Amino acid sequence: MKREAFMVKKNNFNDWKEVFKNPKPITVKSFITGHVIINKRGALNPDHPKARNIGNESLKVPILAHWIHHQEFGDYLVDAGLDHSYYQNPTGNIKGIFSWLFKKLGYADEYFQEKNQDILYHVKKNSIKLKGVFLSHLHSDHMAGIRDLPKDIPYAVGKGEKYIDHKPFFYGDYLNGIEVLYEIDFSKASNMPILGPCADIFGDGSFWAIPTPGHTKGHISFLVNAPHNPILLTTDACFIKLGFEKEIGSSDYTEDILMAQLSLNNLVEFKKAYKDVKVICGHEI
Ligand SMILES: [Zn+2]
Numbered sequence: 001m002k003r004e005a006f007m008v009k010k011n012n013f014n015d016w017k018e019v020f021k022n023p024k025p026i027t028v029k030s031f032i033t034g035h036v037i038i039n040k041r042g043a044l045n046p047d048h049p050k051a052r053n054i055g056n057e058s059l060k061v062p063i064l065a066h067w068i069h070h071q072e073f074g075d076y077l078v079d080a081g082l083d084h085s086y087y088q089n090p091t092g093n094i095k096g097i098f099s100w101l102f103k104k105l106g107y108a109d110e111y112f113q114e115k116n117q118d119i120l121y122h123v124k125k126n127s128i129k130l131k132g133v134f135l136s137h138l139h140s141d142h143m144a145g146i147r148d149l150p151k152d153i154p155y156a157v158g159k160g161e162k163y164i165d166h167k168p169f170f171y172g173d174y175l176n177g178i179e180v181l182y183e184i185d186f187s188k189a190s191n192m193p194i195l196g197p198c199a200d201i202f203g204d205g206s207f208w209a210i211p212t213p214g215h216t217k218g219h220i221s222f223l224v225n226a227p228h229n230p231i232l233l234t235t236d237a238c239f240i241k242l243g244f245e246k247e248i249g250s251s252d253y254t255e256d257i258l259m260a261q262l263s264l265n266n267l268v269e270f271k272k273a274y275k276d277v278k279v280i281c282g283h284e285i
Pocket residue numbers: 139141142236282283
């Protein structure tokens with residue numbers, strides 16, 4: 001798999017107020033592709049000064065993928081969620097000479113999926129003519145669905161996002177069949193208030209990628225400039241609403257906890273400045 005730069009389009013925006021004055025014919029629909037159990041203490045960093053009362057509590061949260069439909073530019077996904085292999089098999093299609101051991105020790109990612117929850121089911125049911133997939137980051141709950149999706153379309157991540165698959169020991173082959181993985185390079189993107197460089201994906205102000213490093217190095221969030229309300233998809237810059245309300249970043253599964261907190265701070269400040277923005281967190285609808 002090669003990596004190539006995703007061409008960030010030039011636009012004339014440098015102010016969110018201007019962007020939001022011109023909403024575009026674009027919609028978002030979120031799909032639940034399965035569930036995962038996380039701990040509230042960890043989804044919200046327990047070492048954060050505001051997190052003293054956050055208790056040990058297991059939460060069963062959805063694993064999401066979002067369908068972006070633009071009247072002119074067509075259908076895209078933000079994240080791929082899970083493929084069908086998790087139905088009746090919590091570790092999904094994991095391979096490798098030590099996969100049995102990882103499963104036995106409980107190190108394999110475990111998810112829950114009901115029948116007809118997988119990403120391909122949603123794509124077919126909604127007659128989605130998929131033209132590309134944008135991945136917030138390369139964790140299994142966000143990319144496993146790719147295994148069931150067409151490969152003759154572009155897939156894009158944030159620049160520097162690492163792909164870790166421990167072949168031949170323990171691996172998921174999540175990106176098999178993808179010849180080129182496109183990387184969004186924010187150094188050429190518009191510098192926008194509060195959020196800094198943001199990539200205007202279609203060049204018309206309808207759909208933006210926002211760098212929110214921390215959870216992973218190349219992690220990105222998205223903004224959809226839909227009629228009525230702009231919609232912010234935090235993805236895993238914030239797992240659950242409580243984290244956004246209390247302004248507490250994650251610590252579990254998070255590469256750089258301090259950086260993740262700074263990224264969340266930016267999103268919270270953005271929401272405070274533009275109150276019409278609707279926020280959808282990474283693992284809550
Ligand atoms: Zn996640």
